[in-house]
Amino acid sequence: MFDLSTLPTKLYYINGKRVEQIKKSMIAETERLPCVKADKSRGEEIRQTLKEFKLLRTDAKITSDETFIYLPLIRTLTDAEIREIGDVELLTLDFTILERRKSIEAIVGFKPSYEVIGDIAVLTEAIDNRKEQLVAHALMNRHKNIKVVAKRISAVEGVFRTRKLEIIAGENRTETMHKENGCRYKLDLEKVYFNPRLAGERNKVAAQAARSSVKEEEVLDMFAGVGAFSIQVAIRAPQSHVTAIDINPDAILYLRENMKRNGVNNIDAIEGDISEIYEKFRNTADRIIMNLPKSAYLFLQEALSMLKPHGGILHFYDLEFAYPEEGEEKHDALERAITQAKEKLIAKVQELDEEFRSYSVEIRDARKVKPYAPYAYIIGIDAMIEK
Ligand SMILES: C[S@@+](CC[C@H](N)C(=O)[O-])C[C@H]1O[C@@H](n2cnc3c(N)ncnc32)[C@H](O)[C@@H]1O
Numbered sequence: 481m482f483d484l485s486t487l488p489t490k491l492y493y494i495n496g497k498r499v500e501q502i503k504k505s506m507i508a509e510t511e512r513l514p515c516v517k518a519d520k521s522r523g524e525e526i527r528q529t530l531k532e533f534k535l536l537r538t539d540a541k542i543t544s545d546e547t548f549i550y551l552p553l554i555r556t557l558t559d560a561e562i563r564e565i566g567d568v569e570l571l572t573l574d575f576t577i578l579e580r581r582k583s584i585e586a587i588v589g590f591k592p593s594y595e596v597i598g599d600i601a602v603l604t605e606a607i608d609n610r611k612e613q614l615v616a617h618a619l620m621n622r623h624k625n626i627k628v629v630a631k632r633i634s635a636v637e638g639v640f641r642t643r644k645l646e647i648i649a650g651e652n653r654t655e656t657m658h659k660e661n662g663c664r665y666k667l668d669l670e671k672v673y674f675n676p677r678l679a680g681e682r683n684k685v686a687a688q689a690a691r692s693s694v695k696e697e698e699v700l701d702m703f704a705g706v707g708a709f710s711i712q713v714a715i716r717a718p719q720s721h722v723t724a725i726d727i728n729p730d731a732i733l734y735l736r737e738n739m740k741r742n743g744v745n746n747i748d749a750i751e752g753d754i755s756e757i758y759e760k761f762r763n764t765a766d767r768i769i770m771n772l773p774k775s776a777y778l779f780l781q782e783a784l785s786m787l788k789p790h791g792g793i794l795h796f797y798d799l800e801f802a803y804p805e806e807g808e809e810k811h812d813a814l815e816r817a818i819t820q821a822k823e824k825l826i827a828k829v830q831e832l833d834e835e836f837r838s839y840s841v842e843i844r845d846a847r848k849v850k851p852y853a854p855y856a857y858i859i860g861i862d863a864m865i866e867k
Contacts, residue, residue: 598656616649707735
């Protein structure tokens with residue numbers, strides 16, 4: 481696969497004899513792999529989707545030319561997967577296989593639980609101080625992009641859904657810049673809510689908005705935070721207009737800054753309590769995003785009243801618990817949680833004021849978005865509401 485004569489060499493003298501040896505570090509292994517060829521502008525988005533579907537060969541080096549990016553795959557894709565990703569070509573190419581680096585688990589001797597947002601790593605499970613320092617330094621040595629290591633000292637709490645952090649290594653700050661699906665978000669982890677594990681979900685909702693049959697959609701993000709859903713929708717569906725609402729003034733400040741940073745001007749960012757301002761948006765929305773998993777039901781009536789007179793799409797997020805029953809597989813328990821979420825949404829519409837009870841609810845999709853706790857899941861539901 482290589483032309484060895486082109487590789488750099490080292491000279492050795494053994495017993496006075498000149499020995500030429502190819503520098504070991506320069507020998508890279510290559511492997512012929514199926515890959516996705518995609519326009520560079522969609523590279524990051526497709527990389528995230530493939531990673532989320534566990535289809536990306538993370539030990540092979542992604543390549544690109546002026547126009548296209550080539551993403552190596554674990555296996556070739558099915559027609560359904562190609563349709564889901566959209567506008568990509570399948571090829572087979574040679575890829576450089578990267579040397580595997582030691583995992584954090586291998587360095588510290590146990591599997592620490594953490595998430596990385598921008599250049600900040602947050603330990604999400606309590607461990608003793610000595611282990612904390614071990615993990616923090618392993619993270620900073622192993623990942624040169626991590627500049628701060630913090631630990632969570634409160635749950636996600638309050639109306640703003642924020643958490644308290646304590647810095648345990650690195651720079652003394654909680655503000656960072658996070659990249660997701662080709663967008664950049666500035667945010668302060670203590671002042672606003674942000675969860676990097678929603679990247680795949682935001683990609684799905686933005687893809688649906690981009691494929692919408694409604695020409696100039698009016699999208700309403702009821703609990704917008706720093707704008708992660710809103711900005712991705714606004715970019716992928718540039719003909720649409722997004723109203724992004726949040727009660728947290730800091731979230732709206734970051735949202736406005738993030739709109740500029742991502743070159744987006746089809747969003748109106750509004751600070752306010754949706755239960756106080758929803759009347760202004762009555763009968764205006766084609767699509768509503770309700771990302772407030774524990775409490776979204778409390779705002780269902782407001783949401784339905786804001787959909788256009790004929791109805792529209794609801795992206796609804798729910799928290800469901802499903803403890804496996806005796807002999808039940810974890811997977812079946814999850815299916816039960818998804819069914820519970822679907823039935824609950826339909827039942828909750830029936831509990832609203834009379835005018836809303838006649839609306840028809842067609843569940844188009846329901847899925848696990850992320851685990852929340854052992855046996856608890858955030859479930860995402862796409863529902864078509866006809867008024
Ligand atoms: C779970 S976070 C979701 C943030 C964002 N959608 C994201 O994906 O990063 C919920 C957001 O709803 C906001 N919120 C809570 N109650 C609200 C209300 N009554 N009206 C408007 N926003 C509210 C919080 O400030 C928080 O930013």
